[in-house]
Amino acid sequence: NMNIQVEDIRIRAILSAYRKRTPVTEGYVEVKEGKTWKQICDKHWTAKNSRVVCGMFGFPGEKTYNTKVYKMFAARKKQRYWPFSMDCMGTEAHISSCKLGTQVSLDPVKNVTCENGLPAVVSCVPGQVFSPDGPSRFRKAYKPEQPLVRLRGGANVGEGRVEVLKNGEWGTVCDDKWDLVSASVVCRELGFGSAKEAITGSRLGQGIGPIHLNEIECTGNEKSIIDCKFNAESQGCNHEEDAGVRCNIPAMGFQKKLRLNGGRNPYEGRVEVLVERNGSLVWGMVCGENWGIVEAMVVCRQLGLGFASNAFQETWYWHGNIYANKVVMSGVKCSGTELSLAHCRHDGEDVTCPEGGVQYGAGVACSETAPDLVLNAEIVQQSTYLEDRPMFMLQCAMEENCLSASAAQTNPTTGYRRLLRFSSQIHNNGQSDFRPKNGRHAWIWHDCHRHYHSMEVFTHYDLLNLNGTKVAEGHKASFCLEDTECEGDIQKSYECANFGEQGITMGCWDMYRHDIDCQWVDITDVPPGDYLFQVVINPNYEVAESDYTNNIMKCRTRYDGHRIWMYNCHIGGSFSEETERKFEHFSGLIDNQLSSR
Numbered sequence: 001n002m003n004i005q006v007e008d009i010r011i012r013a014i015l016s017a018y019r020k021r022t023p024v025t026e027g028y029v030e031v032k033e034g035k036t037w038k039q040i041c042d043k044h045w046t047a048k049n050s051r052v053v054c055g056m057f058g059f060p061g062e063k064t065y066n067t068k069v070y071k072m073f074a075a076r077k078k079q080r081y082w083p084f085s086m087d088c089m090g091t092e093a094h095i096s097s098c099k100l101g102t103q104v105s106l107d108p109v110k111n112v113t114c115e116n117g118l119p120a121v122v123s124c125v126p127g128q129v130f131s132p133d134g135p136s137r138f139r140k141a142y143k144p145e146q147p148l149v150r151l152r153g154g155a156n157v158g159e160g161r162v163e164v165l166k167n168g169e170w171g172t173v174c175d176d177k178w179d180l181v182s183a184s185v186v187c188r189e190l191g192f193g194s195a196k197e198a199i200t201g202s203r204l205g206q207g208i209g210p211i212h213l214n215e216i217e218c219t220g221n222e223k224s225i226i227d228c229k230f231n232a233e234s235q236g237c238n239h240e241e242d243a244g245v246r247c248n249i250p251a252m253g254f255q256k257k258l259r260l261n262g263g264r265n266p267y268e269g270r271v272e273v274l275v276e277r278n279g280s281l282v283w284g285m286v287c288g289e290n291w292g293i294v295e296a297m298v299v300c301r302q303l304g305l306g307f308a309s310n311a312f313q314e315t316w317y318w319h320g321n322i323y324a325n326k327v328v329m330s331g332v333k334c335s336g337t338e339l340s341l342a343h344c345r346h347d348g349e350d351v352t353c354p355e356g357g358v359q360y361g362a363g364v365a366c367s368e369t370a371p372d373l374v375l376n377a378e379i380v381q382q383s384t385y386l387e388d389r390p391m392f393m394l395q396c397a398m399e400e401n402c403l404s405a406s407a408a409q410t411n412p413t414t415g416y417r418r419l420l421r422f423s424s425q426i427h428n429n430g431q432s433d434f435r436p437k438n439g440r441h442a443w444i445w446h447d448c449h450r451h452y453h454s455m456e457v458f459t460h461y462d463l464l465n466l467n468g469t470k471v472a473e474g475h476k477a478s479f480c481l482e483d484t485e486c487e488g489d490i491q492k493s494y495e496c497a498n499f500g501e502q503g504i505t506m507g508c509w510d511m512y513r514h515d516i517d518c519q520w521v522d523i524t525d526v527p528p529g530d531y532l533f534q535v536v537i538n539p540n541y542e543v544a545e546s547d548y549t550n551n552i553m554k555c556r557t558r559y560d561g562h563r564i565w566m567y568n569c570h571i572g573g574s575f576s577e578e579t580e581r582k583f584e585h586f587s588g589l590i591d592n593q594l595s596s597r
Helices: 047-056 067-076 136-142 180-189 293-302 377-383 395-399 405-409 577-583
Strands: 009-012 026-033 036-039 084-087 099-103 121-125 149-152 159-166 169-173 195-199 211-217 229-231 244-247 258-262 268-277 280-286 307-312 327-329 363-367 373-375 385-390 416-421 424-428 444-446 451-453 455-464 475-479 508-512 520-522 529-537 552-559 564-571
Touching: 009 047, 047 121, 047 180, 149 180, 159 211, 180 195, 180 244, 258 293, 268 327, 293 307, 293 363, 373 529, 377 424, 377 552, 377 564, 451 455, 455 520, 475 520
Parallel strands: 169 211, 280 327
Antiparallel strands: 009 026, 026 036, 026 121, 084 099, 149 159, 159 169, 159 244, 195 244, 211 229, 258 268, 268 280, 268 363, 307 363, 373 424, 385 416, 416 520, 424 508, 444 451, 455 475, 455 529, 529 552, 552 564
């Protein structure tokens, strides 16, 4: 095999049209020998070699190119050739796994020549996320209408736990026999290059739901992972063996347009961005107003530093670069999937930062791991019931705003409220502990529960009609976070009693039982009918998680005025889009406010 390191091979753009583009998709393949970059003779060059080179540089495929233009270029300049050709099968994840090809002929003066040949050229097809020409060419080559594979729980673009859609339901892949060849099929299918790493042992967090594929064996030429040979039986597999990937992605240069300054370590600091002003590039600060964890996530991803663990709206305690003390970006609002902070919505050149000043620059702290909270949908379905609770037993709950506004008009001695009660079992399936945003000094004593709550809005509980309008006022539930139970031999670390430390350890869960005060929705004013019940965990994104898509749980609900039935309870995103559309006629509600009547 060839012993070539990643940094010793490159695609060098030759034509001016490609020199101006990011990423570089077409040009000479060059190998570094000593300190000199050398071309490769194309006499024994194959499309399989091109496929491997393109894959290494983050591109899923290769295409033909205009050979005439390159002949003209080659004639103008003497080339320096590498003395060997390459012999790839096309399924390798990296050029170093290819065989060394035949030696190129040497002329009498010991110069390597490439008689009647030219320097080898590759022309790669970028995935739609990275395409400078827009997504059309990639979509033709790869994209099925409904993607059959997705990545979840990864910090950076092109990495995550592999999830496959089968029979309308998303499930995971068991890591038995999981290797770079199979991982590369997933990466290319999603528009990335070959796989940099095939990840085993649920190192990117545990999934939920079925385990669809086991003992996958791909040849490397498949268009999709579901075309590979696999065992549909997953006996002996559990979510601790969920497979993941880390894919090669194109060099977009985003990292160079952002930096952190003044922090105690390279993972934290004031955010400084490179922007164009009056024709020149300048570094400056980002306004800290409304800066949150979602924006911080984009910064950490752009810098390749993992997840955000904190977002700071003030950074007076970090001295950034004195030449970057001017606010050059404000009004930043990200959805969380952007590859670069510049792709988020922001004010452009009309910068407004009311607080202004150096101390209000946005800051972040990044971390390689993050927690991932998931509500147990089955337990909600099994534990739901109605209770008519007398008002005299609800005084504490009333003070803590756990009842609908109409409770204020209910007779305090003879009246009652009808409560939809259920248990919440919240698991931390991530790779680090879930800790509340607020330190102890900001925790609030709750008389009903007789302990401190570290998160004032930890969950939203809502009852909606089928067009997505709220019918009950719902409830913004505050929580004290602790470990009720843990998997296997994991030790509990957090408890609410005696002003103890709060959080949920990875591999543990917090059980808020149905009989605890405020663990309900007040449905006294709701008429009989068909509804949707919805729970959203960590709804304000106060704490960083590796995956927010699984923070929502929905159930179909039938209420006949006396009894209530919950059915089809599931975590958002666990079924195909089509199944979700049949389940409900709208996409769900993230905002917990009651629309004004």
